[in-house]
Amino acid sequence: MWESLYTEGQSTIFQSFEWNLLAARTFSSREEPFVISVEASYGAAIIPAVIRRSDQTVRLMGEELFDYRGFLHDGEDEVLRAGLATLAQVEHPLEVVAMRECDRLAAFEDLQLVPFAAAPSVNCAEITAEKFSAEHNRLGRNLRRFERMGFEIRSYNGENSELLRSIYQRKAAQEPSSLFHDRCRMDFIVDAARRLPASCEIFTLECESKMTAALITFRDDTYRRFYTCWFDAEFSKLSPSMVLIHEITRRSLLESIHCDYMTGEQGYKLRLATSSMPLYRLQATPEQLAALSEAVQPALPLAG
Structure with a gap:
């Protein structure tokens, strides 16, 4: 039923x-x-x-x-x-x-x-990938700067439990208020991703073994839910998490996938969003x- x-x-x-x-x-x-x-x-x-x-x-x-x-x-x-x-x-x-x-x-x-609250989003019917990229060209430039330093965007699915757990451990270490200081919550996300590995998409900005940003998303039909992001404060001047969110949003638009930035009207979401639920x-x-x-x-x- x-x-x-x-x-x-x-x-x-x-x-x-x-x-x-x-x-x-x-x-x-x-x-x-x-x-x-x-x-x-x-x-x-x-x-x-x-x-x-x-x-x-x-x-x-x-x-x-x-x-x-x-x-x-x-x-x-x-x-x-x-x-x-x-x-x-x-x-x-x-x-x-x-x-x-x-x-x-x-x-x-x-x-x-x-x-x-509200959930900001980027809807395929409201903007093209080209227009979205043009409106946020600074983030595109920052991505090219990362690429010149040897970084690249890599993607993984929910079977990568060790990677997923390491991202949440870094998130908890960075934010005193993070929900993921609680081991039980971390275990839930890792287990959920492992049970439906194709629904979980993990994007990282990496250079060899160095990771400067990570984005954890879940797919719902024609929606990509942006669930968790993390960045290395060492590279904060280049806004690595924003760079990653921007690029994955741009790629999503090319694939006709809507992007849901989820609960919260934080400034970084509103700068990219075309609407809010x-x-x-x-x-x-x-x-x-x-x-x-x-x-x-x-x-x-x-x-x-």
Whole structure:
């Protein structure tokens, strides 16, 4: 049922069965799975819920690592309302961070949906590779400077676990606030990439054994999700991470692949982006969830 509701081009890798199953197993000591499945003649829905042990709130799977959260749903809104109403039985508030603008449904009208952030992106329909390159020619010049020093862009897939782990170790060492000081989170990304190696694309700027920047992306149909970037501060004057992001974006446009820079409106993203997707925080009390059942036709919710 999960696979039948997962829609390429509409769902993201964060709604995939593989990532959610791995998250449920990896973070079971922090989040207790409470997945709800609803199936009726007029539709079906899955709510990949968990109960967070630290504060007893109801969340969606993925701990702190899933940028986009959402429900898998097909058919009438009533079937999704039935699933959400079933969540009321745990008697804890629901909080979903973050939900994309394109995933908003009428079923959420009675719940609290507040602006959270935005996800900048570069859309193939809005700019060509040539125009994108011309608008950011300084980064192109910096790439040529790196090339004259012997650096080149290399690409790897998710099977390169050692490389992936080393990038996250460098990221954690560079940023005190990095999520990846937590070994469990690092293990999750490495395992997820290894399970779906073709979906994970790792780009580096290297010269022999010297790496000056790295970019970890995940493919979703016609989208490339820019998940993590890192750079060597020794080369900061040449903006190596920006150079890498710019060049991979340019190459993506040539392949008709959209580029999602993901959650956060940092300046470096906005300088390159052609648009942004609004993101929301969905909140509901147990009473608000229970009230959804009043507008629902008879359905067959299954909780577990």
